[in-house]
Amino acid sequence: MNQFSPLPLSIGVLSWRRPHLLRANLSLLKNAAVDHYAHLYVVAQEATPEHESICKEFGVSLNTFADNRGIAGGVQRTFAQAPTEHVLHLEEDMLISRNKQTVYNQLKLSVEALQKKEATVCFLRDLEKPGNNFDLTKYKKLYSFSNGTLTPNLKGKLRPLKTKKLLGLALYDPALPEEVKQTLFTWHKAGYELSPKNFNWTNQALMTSGSFLLKTILPYVYQNPTSRLVNGHPDIERSLNSAWWRAQNFKLIHAKGCFTHIG
Incomplete structure (x- = not known):
């Protein structure tokens, strides 16, 4: 008997040139039984x-x-192949980091937030175990945490716009207790509420x-491609690190997270 109720969700895994990571990813996804309640599929460039x-x-x-269209083209393909409106996009090097019940709970709450229009995008990278290639250096150059309070330091005060847009990274700061994070950001049952103004x-x-994703973001x-292409293709993260993104009123939620980066 399925212990998890079905979710109106597709989980697409984007793969390119690293099938060994795809194997590890699918093994964990299957062990977590995500295919019992969501449509699981792979897009391979x-x-x-x-x-x-x-x-x-x-x-x-x-x-x-047969071809590779980069991350933007890969994400486009992932969403285009989904049979449901709501999609969890994973690259092959984003692996499950929590037990199956935690994974289900977070996915369920995120889908519900999207359905109720309480969120436009939900992010599910593990806040405690973000994995490789995650760097807080820029954030730490602008903020100081002392006496239970996070405040911009001198450099942060001199660069208020950059300081504000990096505030969301405080969620990943292991030095900040949970109660401090909840004074900085409103808590929603699906996670922390953010905005494009404080999270890239x-x-x-x-x-x-x-x-x-298909009608607004891409x-x-x-x-508006940047000059810094990735493998000759537009990059979503770089293009959206822009004044346009920060001017939007999209509702962002960052869950406590259940996926870690091993790439």
């Missing part, structure tokens, strides 16, 4: 026979593409609606 054998081994549907877009473990990215 520059697909190989190994992608096919791995997905067949785990009984997961595979959408193959990240591709890591994001959940949103297909209509928002059109902006392709119409």
Whole structure:
């Protein structure tokens, strides 16, 4: 008997050139039984026979593409292949970091927040175990934590706009107790409420609606590419590190998180 009620959610895993990570990812996703309550599928760019054998081994549907369109094109493909409106996008190096009940609870609350229009995007990278390539250096150069209070330091006061847009990174600061975080950010049952003014877009473990991603985010990215391409393709994170993003009123929620980056 399925202990988890079905969710109106698709979980798409984007894979490119690292099938060993895809195997590890699918193993953890299957162990967490996510395919018992959500539609689990893989999108492989520059697909190989190994992608096919791995997905067949785990009984997961595979959408193959011979070319690579970068992260923006990959995300577009992931959302375009989803049979549901709400999608959790994972790159193959974002692995489950919590037990199956915690994963289900966080996904359920995030989907509900999206359905109720209480959130436009939910982020589910693990706040306690974000994994590799996560750097708080810029944040720590602008903020100081002492006597139970987080405040901009001298450099932060001299750069108020940059200081404000990095405030959301305080959620990842291991020095900040939970009660301090909840004085900085409003707590929603799905996670912490943020805004584009204090948190930059990240591709890591994001959940949103297909209509928002395909009709709002990606059109902006392709119409406003930065000079800093990734493998010759537009990059969502770099394009959205912009005044346009910070001027929006999108509702962001960052869950306590259940995925860690190993790439």
